[in-house]
Amino acid sequence: MTGRALVLRSRDPIPDAVGDSLKALGMTALWEVSPTQWRAYFPQKAPDPVDPLRERHPDVECGWEEEPAVDWAGRYQSSLRPLAIGRRFAVLPSLALDNPWSERIPLRLMPGMAFGTGEHYTTASCLRLLEEMPSSPASVLDVGCGSGILAAASCKLGCPRVTACDVDADALLVAGETAAANGVSYRLVEGSAAQVEGEFDLVFANILAETLSAILPDLAARLAPGGLLAGSGIASGRQEQVLAAASSLGLVLMESRTDGEWWTLLWRAPLSRMG
Numbered sequence: 001m002t003g004r005a006l007v008l009r010s011r012d013p014i015p016d017a018v019g020d021s022l023k024a025l026g027m028t029a030l031w032e033v034s035p036t037q038w039r040a041y042f043p044q045k046a047p048d049p050v051d052p053l054r055e056r057h058p059d060v061e062c063g064w065e066e067e068p069a070v071d072w073a074g075r076y077q078s079s080l081r082p083l084a085i086g087r088r089f090a091v092l093p094s095l096a097l098d099n100p101w102s103e104r105i106p107l108r109l110m111p112g113m114a115f116g117t118g119e120h121y122t123t124a125s126c127l128r129l130l131e132e133m134p135s136s137p138a139s140v141l142d143v144g145c146g147s148g149i150l151a152a153a154s155c156k157l158g159c160p161r162v163t164a165c166d167v168d169a170d171a172l173l174v175a176g177e178t179a180a181a182n183g184v185s186y187r188l189v190e191g192s193a194a195q196v197e198g199e200f201d202l203v204f205a206n207i208l209a210e211t212l213s214a215i216l217p218d219l220a221a222r223l224a225p226g227g228l229l230a231g232s233g234i235a236s237g238r239q240e241q242v243l244a245a246a247s248s249l250g251l252v253l254m255e256s257r258t259d260g261e262w263w264t265l266l267w268r269a270p271l272s273r274m275g
């Protein structure tokens with residue numbers, strides 16, 4: 001897409017009064033390229049500011065210039081880079097990228113379509129917890145799957161039964177594409193933990209602390225005896241609230257990790273059902 005900019009040039013630094021005039025004439029953005037050269041942007045339908053500007057500031061030359069066409073989509077695609085996470089994963093945020101690390105397991109994602117690119121600590125810490133497990137869990141539930149990154153990673157580590165759910169139907173479409181892009185398969189459920197049936201050895205919930213606290217009883221109900229719950233997305237300062245809620249459900253804290261801003265907590269369910 002091309003646009004145009006009003007380019008202003010002057011021998012001396014352009015005075016602030018010119019900026020005031022530009023604003024008054026409907027300017028929406030200003031790029032001060034240098035003290036003597038500015039590029040001003042106007043909505044397409046705004047009245048032409050050139051004549052009034054020349055009249056008010058005769059020492060400043062001004063005229064329209066076409067902006068060079070920029071392939072933003074292409075630039076975005078080429079800015080995408082493989083990302084190494086933990087010891088075992090390589091996130092490839094585009095179908096076009098090759099895995100530069102032969103020893104790492106590739107996780108292919110569709111670029112920029114749903115939360116869960118692995119760049120965020122809350123996702124990366126879940127991937128690390130997963131890869132550090134002594135053996136692949138027999139069943140995984142990913143609550144709030146977003147892109148499906150955790151579900152796909154679980155499959156790739158050999159988990160034979162993976163279910164992913166999300167309250168956002170668009171996220172499920174993306175999670176479906178992630179499964180296809182990675183050649184893995186998992187069950188998709190629209191809704192939250194309460195809408196999923198069965199018990200799981202490992203449940204991920206990378207969801208904000210408030211939501212996590214609210215759905216903790218549903219998450220606990222999906223845990224097999226002795227199963228693990230990884231809660232992530234807990235903003236610093238909120239962890240105590242989540243810890244108290246989990247403890248009241250009989251969940252035993254096994255591990256806590258933080259980057260100072262976010263917390264990831266791992267609990268184990270009791271071996272026999274409470275109550």
Ligand SMILES: C[S@@+](CC[C@H](N)C(=O)[O-])C[C@H]1O[C@@H](n2cnc3c(N)ncnc32)[C@H](O)[C@@H]1O
Pocket residue numbers: 115116117118122123126142143144145146147148149150165166167168171191192193206207208211215233
């Ligand atoms: C932070 S993203 C996590 C995405 C991915 N699992 C990851 O770890 O990167 C949270 C996701 O949870 C979903 N979500 C929010 N509230 C939910 C709820 N109560 N039950 C299920 N999913 C929920 C959102 O739609 C969003 O896709």
